[in-house]
Amino acid sequence: MSPLELDHSTGVATGDPMLPDWYTVERVRRENHDTFTLELRARDGETHFAFLPGQFNMLYVFGVGEAPISISGNPAATDRVVHTTRAVGTVTRAMWRFKRGDAIGVRGPFGTHWPVEQAEGRDLVLVTGGIGLAPLRPVIYHVLAHRQAYGRVVLLYGARTPDDLLYDEELLFPPQPLSIDVDVTVDRAVAGWRGRIGVVTSLISRAPIHPDNAVAMLCGPEVMMRFAVQALMTRGVPVDRIYVSLERNMKCGVGFCGHCQYGPAFICRDGPVFRFDAIERFFGVREI
Amino acid sequence: MAKGSGKKGSAMRGIGPFGRPSRVIPKESLRNLLEVLRLRGYTLIGPTVRDQAIVYDEISSPQELPIGWTDRQGPGTYRLERREDDAFFGFVVGPQSWKKFFFPPAQRLFQISRDGKEIHTTPDPVQTRKRALIGVRPCELRALAIQDRVFTGGAYVDGSYRRLREDVFILAVNCGEPAATCFCASLDTGPQVTDGFDLAITEVIEGTRHEFIVHVGSELGARVLEAVPSREATDADSATEREIVQRATRRMSRALERSQLKELLYRNYESPRWDQVAARCLSCANCTMVCPTCFCSTVEDVTDLSGDHAERRRLWDSCFTMDFSYIVGGSVRASTRARYRHWLTHKLATWQDQFGVIGCVGCGRCITWCPVGIDLTEEVAALRGRESPDGGSGAIQENHHDRTES
Amino acid sequence: MTGLKADWASHPIFEGLAPDCIEIFARTAKVEEFEPRDLIFHEGEEADRFYLVLEGTVVIQIFVNERGPVNIETVGCGEVLGWSWLVEPYRWHFDAQATVPTKLIAFNARRVRESFESRPDFGFALMKRFLPVIVQRLQATRLQLLDVYDVPS
Structure with a gap:
């Protein structure tokens, strides 16, 4: 039984927010040279983990430390917890070495979520780069399960090289085409790459959406999102229908530790997903 | 713990937030007051001199307060100096604040032990004990109220902070002399307390007179005070107190303009x-x-x-x-x-x-x-x-x- | 509107242009088809055309000795290919190669440029439409240069 339970009406997990619950690593899947997906199940009893697309967990490695990692599984599949992350810090490097059966501490879910319900009836454009696809995968699961509720759905995805692409078999180049448009580009091509080359923001100008009826969701390096917001606004997507997911250092996940402050917001509590107009005045401030 | 509800300035008229008239106790009765708190099971925590500074720590009697000491402060400077009188609270604030008792500088959150496949998480028990804070300045009272909001006022509650804040008795002290670095008057956070205390005192030293004017801020404060010999405050006492606090305001050289x-x-x-x-x-x-x-x-x-x-x-x-x-x-x-x-x-x-x-x-x-x-x-x-x-x-x-x- | 004109005249780059200006483009427009690896234009040669991509993908390349052709970016369906025709000395700055079977509409740049001499308003209108294309490519290249997905170790 999790010490934290999601209250769906508020998106807030209730219980002792500082105490991790123990899960077992059920599966480790290497996505590419530094990115991997963990599938977790409760250590004791049945797994029941509800979350909203865009929320994150604080994942704890025994004696090593904790890191905020977005949840990238299917929000309808509450019998497991799925995280995709990159082995780039002390904690995530330790996770990279995980094997089936290892224990991992989980606190969460925390934070705000993508506006999948408000976006019903509209076109969706997801602009993502690198590991930024992981926090948006729950949105794609949700859309595919409620396909009739949305108009045109476009995933624009950029990666460094073709070797860095994430979820390529299941999402980017699936055996059966999905009912969404997927446009993939890489910054640097390698021999044999027949796809697009160039930055992901270049895909926005020709994305097959109706800008005046579209909702945009952005996740990736902040500098990429700065250019993407500009390109979306040039297309005519209203500023109050652009959502961004931000990242900062986090220690507690619940607004006590102060590390993730962004202007007046705590990204852990008031984010990570923000409607762009709420943070626009801080978006261009250096070292905010 | 006293919850703030008092009308601002009511203490100035000699009436406490609970409608009780202010009382006066001689300096010797401070010992009785602290003794009453001890008998009620409170650990006393108050200012005391250590390492050439005034710090907050456990005390057992008024003798451990910084009697006759004051602190001379300025930008980048802090010195303890002897006063010409035996004031108990003749200083302003030291390097520490009360937050260390509720939000400890270092705190274990939990321990985990691994035994084969078994993992046990043991949250650290929070040591709750009744604590009486002796000599809380108006600005510090406000600071506690602010930290209460940070740790207990949102969607998530810091359980440790909340437990440590339970069963706290607050004896507040109005300020008679500001430090050169003080600017509470411009923020309306002092030099007189308005609410959030159990008892609030003003130290009066005039010639041979050395007394405390005491205001009651809670039922608990009233009961504690009842156990100590006191007399009702007169209009003259209220005037004296008013003058003390106003002098502190007048002497405050710094200000932070709050508008916009x-x-x-x-x-x-x-x-x-x-x-x-x-x-x-x-x-x-x-x-x-x-x-x-x-x-x-x-x-x-x-x-x-x-x-x-x-x-x-x-x-x-x-x-x-x-x-x-x-x-x-x-x-x-x-x-x-x-x-x-x-x-x-x-x-x-x-x-x-x-x-x-x-x-x-x-x-x-x-x-x-x-x-x-x-x-x-x-x-x-x-x-x-x-x-x-x-x-x-x-x-x-x-x-x-x-x-x-x- | 002819079938071919319907393919390009609604493109944003032509939107709102005067009909007689559109006519100048219409007179020179022709469809060109390329197979994978076909070179569409070559660095240094006269930039006497520009294109709209109807189908397929074109890759912009620079040839480097010892490294061969280095692919910089791709231009896809619905995008404008070629701006060198607007800037003296009107020579291509890169190579362009089809990566898949590709269908383009080619416009005769020399003819369009000539029309600017008698109709400066055409020239101004065209500049306003092509400059954003150039700026977008420049910005994209800068962003690419940042290597935003790299993690400094």
């Missing part, structure tokens, strides 16, 4: 003033350590040599450290300019959006304990000055359009 403060800081993210203050700031974090409202923390994970026992600790942290804003690839606030700006803007502006109040209570500690004497009241005045038609050089403009420049 939030807007001022939000407008000035790109002010050149930040470069000037950054040229002096050592990024030493002293201001955040002495601040009674700063609440940032970090965590530390450790294991023993066997690798089967781990624990997680929470430690005070500061937004002035380089690591504070570290994300993969580097620190977001790498420059001292950005860190000072973050601290001041948080304290005075973004804090208002987060908690509905400003994060400063005018205690002046950050000015006193800054090794180079940076004064936030001066920094705010400088930001204002640059905006006024005749002040400063060059217009300051909001600049969040970097991204549109080619």
Whole structure:
């Protein structure tokens, strides 16, 4: 039984927010040279983990430390917890070495979520780069399960090289085409790459959406999102229908530790997903 | 614990928030008062002299208070000096604040032990005991109220903080003499307490007279006071008290102009003033350590040599450290300019959006304990000055359009 | 509107242009088809055309000795290919090669440029439409240069 339970009406997990619950690593899947997906199940009893697309967990490695990692599984599949992350810090490097059966501490879910319900009836454009696809995968699961509720759905995805692409078999180049448009580009091509080359923001100008009826969701390096917001606004997507997911250092996940402050917001509590107009005045401030 | 509900200024008229008239006790009765608290099971915590400073620690009698001491403070300077009288509370504030008792500088959150496949998490029990805080200044009372909001006022509650704040008796002290670094009057956070106490006292020393005028702030405070011989305060006593507090206000040399403060800081993210203050700031974090409202923390994970026992600790942290804003690839606030700006803007502006109040209570500690004497009241005045038609050089403009420049 | 004109005249780059200006483009427009690896234009040669991509993908390349052709970016369906025709000395700055079977509409740049001499308003209108294309490519290249997905170790 999790010490934290999601209250769906508020998106807030209730219980002792500082105490991790123990899960077992059920599966480790290497996505590419530094990115991997963990599938977790409760250590004791049945797994029941509800979350909203865009929320994150604080994942704890025994004696090593904790890191905020977005949840990238299917929000309808509450019998497991799925995280995709990159082995780039002390904690995530330790996770990279995980094997089936290892224990991992989980606190969460925390934070705000993508506006999948408000976006019903509209076109969706997801602009993502690198590991930024992981926090948006729950949105794609949700859309595919409620396909009739949305108009045109476009995933624009950029990666460094073709070797860095994430979820390529299941999402980017699936055996059966999905009912969404997927446009993939890489910054640097390698021999044999027949796809697009160039930055992901270049895909926005020709994305097959109706800008005046579209909702945009952005996740990736902040500098990429700065250019993407500009390109979306040039297309005519209203500023109050652009959502961004931000990242900062986090220690507690619940607004006590102060590390993730962004202007007046705590990204852990008031984010990570923000409607762009709420943070626009801080978006261009250096070292905010 | 007293919950603030008293009408502001009511104490000035000799009537406490609970409608009780103020009382007067001779200085000798302070011992009785503390004894009553002890008998009721409270651990006494109060100011005491240690290492040439006044610190807050466990005390057993009024004799351990800083009798006859005062503190001379200024930007970057703090000295204890002998007074000419035997005042118990003849000083202002030291380097410590009361927050250390509720938000400890280092605290174990939990221990984990691993035994084969079994993992046991043991949350650290919070030591709850009844504590009486002796001599809480008005600004510090306000600081406690602010930290209450931070740790218990939101969607998530810090369980440890909440438990430590239970069963706290507050004996507040009105201020008669400000330090040179004080500016509570400009923030309405002193020099007289208005609410949030069980008992509040004003120390009166005139010639051979040495007494305390006592105000009752809660039922508990009333019961404690009943056990101590006292007399009803007269109009003359009230006048004396009024004069003491007004003198403190008059002598306060610093002020923080509150009007449009939030807007001022939000407008000035790109002010050149930040470069000037950054040229002096050592990024030493002293201001955040002495601040009674700063609440940032970090965590530390450790294991023993066997690798089967781990624990997680929470430690005070500061937004002035380089690591504070570290994300993969580097620190977001790498420059001292950005860190000072973050601290001041948080304290005075973004804090208002987060908690509905400003994060400063005018205690002046950050000015006193800054090794180079940076004064936030001066920094705010400088930001204002640059905006006024005749002040400063060059217009300051909001600049969040970097991204549109080619 | 002829079938071919319907393919391009609604493109944003032509939107709102005077009908007689559109007519100048219409007179010179022709469809060109390329197989994978076909070179569409070559660095240094006269930039006497520009294109709209109807189908397929074109890759912009620079040839480097010892490294061979280095692919910089791709231009896809619905995008404008070629701006060198607007800038003296009207020579291609890169190579362009089809990566898949590709269908383009080619416009005679020399003819369009000539029309600017008698109708400066055409020239101005065209500049306003092509400059954003150039700026977008420049910005994209800058962003690419940042290597935003790299993690400094």
